[in-house]
Amino acid sequence: MRLVETELQARLEQLFQKECYDVAKRIVRRLHAADASQQMSIQKKYGDYLVSKGKYAEAIDQYIEAIGFLEPSYVIRIFVNGQHTAELTRYLEELHHTRHGNLANRSHTTLLLNCYIKLRDEARLSEFIHRDDIRFDAHNAIEVCRQAGYYDAAIYLAEKYAQPHDYVIIQLENLHNPKKALAFIRTLCVDDAEAILLEVGKDLAGMEPRACTELLAELCIQWKGPARRLADPARTHRSSPQDYSFRLQQQQQSRPSHRSEAKDFMHVFVDSPVCLLYFLRAVVESGVLDGGGESQRVVYNTLLELYMTRELKQCIRHQVTPEGTEVYTVEPYERRLEQALTFIEAYAGSYDDYHALALAEQQEFEEGVLLLLQRLHLSSDIMQYYAKRLEEGATPAIRRAAREKLIETCRSRLNRDGTVNNNNNTIGGPGAEHSRANSDSSRGRTDESTKELWLSLLSLLVRSPDTEWQDLVQVLQYIEEQDLLSPLSVVEILSTNPRLQLCTVREYALRVMRKDEQRTEAFHGLIDTRLKKLRELHGEIDALQTKATVFQAHKCFHCHAALDLPVVHFMCQHSFHQRCLNDITECNVCAPAHRRLAAEQREAEERHGDPKIFFERLGAAHDADGFSVVAEQFGKCIFAAPQLRKEATLFFGDPMVPGAVSAAGAYGGRSGPAISSDDEDDYDDMRRAAMEDGEEVYDEGGELLRPEAIELW
Template identity: 30%
Template sequence: MAFMEWRRFTFFDLNKSIDSGKISEALKGSQITTSSSGHNNLVFGDAEGFVHLANRSFDVSTFRAHDGKVNCVHHIQHSSFLVTVGEDEGGNSILRVWDTEKKDKQGSPSSLRSHRLQPGGRGATVTALAVHQNQLVAVGHSDGTILLQRGDVGRERATKQVVLRDSSDSISGLAFRITARAMFLFVATTAGSFLYNITTKDKEFKQNLDSLGCERNCCVATDCIPECNFIIGRTDAVYCYTPEGRGPCYAIEGKKKLLQISRTYLVVVAEDRKPGGGEENSITSLTLTVLDLQNKFLVYTAPVREVQAVLSEWGYFLVLTEGNNLLALAEKDVQSKLSMLFKKNLYDVAIRIAKSQQYDAEGLSDIFRQYGDHLYSKGDHSGAIEQYIKTIDTLEPSYIIRKFLDSQLIEYLTTYLQALHKYGLAGEDHTTLLINCYSKLNRTDKLREFVLTKDRDLDFDVDTAIKVCRQVSSADALTLALKHRRHDWYVKIQLEDKQEYKKVLEYISELPFHDAEANMKKYGPLLLKEAPQETTDFLKKLCSNYKPKGEPLIDPREFDGSRLEENRANPEEFIHLFLENPDMLIQFLEHSIQVDPHESNLVYNTLVEQYLQVWEAGDMEEKRQLGQKVIMLLQNPDANYDRAQTLILCQLHHFSDGLLYLYEDSKMYQHMMRYYASSRDYEGLLACCRKFGGQEPTLWVQALNACSKDSGAPAHVLSEILLVIEKDRLLPPLLVIDALASSSATLGDVRSYLLGVLKGEEEMTKQEQALIEKYSAETRAIRQQINAIETSNVIFRANLCNACNQHLEMPSIHFLCQHSFHQQ
């Protein structure tokens, strides 16, 4: 038998004793006429009308299905229904349906249905049978007649029969093909092949496929191969058909005796004639061949004796040979196939096999790696790198990179690195290596294309590419950064490599708010140093309601009534940038509190501190201007400064105006007095006492103590203090004298105070003497009244109640003091 030039392998093992002779023993003496398999059963029909069922253990049960020869059997794959067609005593064809799981009293499958077939003419025998999912049955006859039954196979009344008679040639085979939109019945005769479209009941129509037919048992159907729904074996080749017409054909010479298919494996039993001195003397033998139609391999071939049947069940091809011996073809497991192919270095075949077996990505990757290693060892570096590229998802890139680091292999390494970037799995080191490869190969055009080509998927790490390009060309690095909007890189290169400070500020001003804010935080110190005024002006914008340059001042969404988020940076976060430029900091902070008078505590405190630092170091005019600014700031009710910290700052920088304002505003009059005393400002001291002495009289006492300790205190100040103390009696004279005892004050300084005190004491003495005389006279009068009451009668003449001013009613109560009341 001559085959097409397909690769030959042995992917099946032959087992000659799989059933331990059970089938041969059970079928001994039987002439097998037909066979089928399904639902874990092997089915054999014989010429005597018996059907033999073999289970998974090859135990055989036999029952009589027909009186005469069994022409066809079909066991539905996923059902317990068995359909048989045989002859009765009169030679009529009978279709019967059995349930192999239900048994009758004799232990045989129960009969569900029996139907006499009546094709057109007498003498026509059944030659083909097809059943589809319990709903369709087709029976072909030797005179070309086809009986098509629709309905439940197991229920006689549920089926409807139609006769299709479009050929006079014997039917060799039938097969159903069901799609989502149509139903077809493939028909093979001894003289041709065609199909019926049976989608619509009673409207079946024929479509010719080919003018060549086949013998019985030489056609099979499959759903596993898209281009092969119906396969016919002829002497010259095997032909495939679909509802659209003829598909591929495979040149396998030799008269075909039998075809069987399982998944993508096609079994062909054909005659193989060997020359023997003439046509009549040629030696004929049978060859069993297994073809892998998907991968286009010849996966098994062996000479066999006369073959009666080939069945597919339990993962085997089961071959019934002469003498009813059962052979089994078992497919090798995938790993065994691959191991065999690896030994022969047939990695391309191994890959096809693994893919057809749905190998996972990791398993395929390992085969690609081995294939690549094999090609690499043979010096086929181009082929090797092609295989290595297929391992990118699973194999560590360093495994391949190490193999191609030699300078003579850089071109192949470049190809691999390009693929690594295309898959988006390249890291920083890989990008660096690829750009270096371009440089060593002097492929500047490739380098530019790699990093700068527009309208291409991004397949490299941009940051790494910019970093490496910067070492070669700052201009290319800038272009790359600008293209991919790597703002940080663009600003960094412009500042460090080109010192384009104003251009950087212009670029940042066009960025979205968050990007502009981040770049100013990072590069603000350098920009303030080199372009202070421009940088400060931009920071003012950033800390106001920022809008990128070029955008409209008014957002169209505002007209829809939408409330837009205000883009305004926090000034606090930029204060540290101005450490070496206080003048710019003052500008910045003044703008901030102007934009938002309720700025934070830190902003106001920093502004006050900067004012005072510049004030302390400035000339008279600067002091005047800044002093006014500080006082205005302190007097502003919206100013959110820390009073305690501001007090300390005013003290540190000796800013008395601010210090006194804060003391006064905080009602810290004692501190004001201490400040005036320490600075020997007695006019201020006196003014403070005059202004706040009414609220806090002890200020005059504090002023006295301050003057008593300073010999240089003006006399008129001391005199006024003593005058107020005397007037308001704030301190006893003895304590005043005691306070002045250690001072340098003269008698003349305190003469008026002492005279006033003595005069006051004299007047007080006179007032007290007058009171003594008054109280003595009142005492004598009271004593005389008491004596009169004790020694004389008292006459009560009152006729009105002293409480209610009404006439007294009896009983009444009278007191010696001449008061009278009702008793109640």
């Protein structure tokens, strides 16, 4: 008879049939050939066997040894009923041990903590959270402890695992200790403090109004705690390194490192207008928003609105503030209006002007309305505002003040736009005409609005029954000095008041007639001066055409050396070496001035021929001024035939006539060279021969038929 050793698996099956799981486990442990999975399988079967026998304490030991091989949910389903909470707690504690890696998930932690709570074993709960050899989801553990009322444990977890948000929530909602929450927030970096205050800032403002406002002001001006992190943990989701670098660069450029944006926290004070006023004022006065542009305009607009609000409340919802809580005092309405005026002037351009104007009108803030109207240069609206005071039957003092303000408004508009003087233009040459034309076309609209203001002012004063004659005389003096309105328009307006005495307007009429007389005399003097100059020019032309020109220069006007042949003499009495001339047909001294005058004349002709400029000047003129513009245009020969310009032409007339050479040398676009006495005989012979042969020098269009004659000459 021969004994043969049975295989390991057969032996184990026999042991399982006999329920000898303990023996099977020891056999497998002694055999090195057995793998770990086989051993874990035996422990599972052993545990199941013990459960079937009701030995739960022993069974949980087997399941604990099988951690890592056996799915935790399998064990949890067995012990999850309320009768075996202690055994389940042991298993879950071991599951959270670090030697098993990260097998425990959020649900396991929640279940374990609930087991502690069900067992009311606060000591084991505290021991569990204080252990260093376990790993779990801290946020989930904090939530479970909060819901169960174990606030000390929750606070400890929040501090240990750096959960500032949970810490603040527990202090506010569970422990009702806002001061401690505010003190804790001051220790955080900008990112964490910003995130927490965005969520719970409204609750903090309701519990500690002043302390929360000061904390937010510090956060938005210069945070004394740690600076902003380079990357925001809430935004570090899975992405490529390139995308992450790009987002990180954008965050660093868009957000300041040591402060937050005040506009992001305005919703915190939605129920506390007084706190919002103090908060925004502190941020604006600190200067951190200077140069912020459109992005910060909402801050300035809101602060200005709070200044103008008549009834500023501590709390809109009428919540009862706990005793001993520091709150801000509500400043008087008059004081806030003064601050609003200062704000409008100091921070001009930072707020929306028209939004501020609408707020001032809504709150019936008259001084603010007038100040904003002046800033926006809405002189017509200012006139309407004061005109209502004249027409609504106010007291004499108010009407007197309104008249003074009306005159002051028109004068300030006049000083801002410059002196309007369409009728009394500067008398001068073509340059003055060119300047006047440009000025008329560019300031037409400004002159129009200014004249309308003064026209309205004069009409208001004439219609007002209690207008003092001194005011009317003063207005007429301004109108006359600046030529704001035509005399005919003024007389028509004055004639609408039958009670107006002649002595009131007598001085105005005399000054206007005297000024017209002076203007007429000035124009006559200008005409005489120009006629005299014209006669002198004609005399010079005749002298050049009929008399011989003597050249007595001994030095070159270019190099100032003694003249030597070849020499070129010009009719303008300038002589040069031929080598010193830039162009043989142009005088070096006179040519620049001739070119400039020719360019100015060409530009003036183009400008006068442009109908757009003419109609712009005509639209900017009024009454008699329009006739002056039309008369001036006729004086510039708008219906004359266009002149033909010939560039680089040596003569203006017959090239064979010496007088034409003289005229060209003196007044043409180019200075012509003089004819020396040695060449006069050859010149006469050439001209005589051309006339005897009957040859024409010019064609019908005025072009030379024989240019070689000029070259030979």
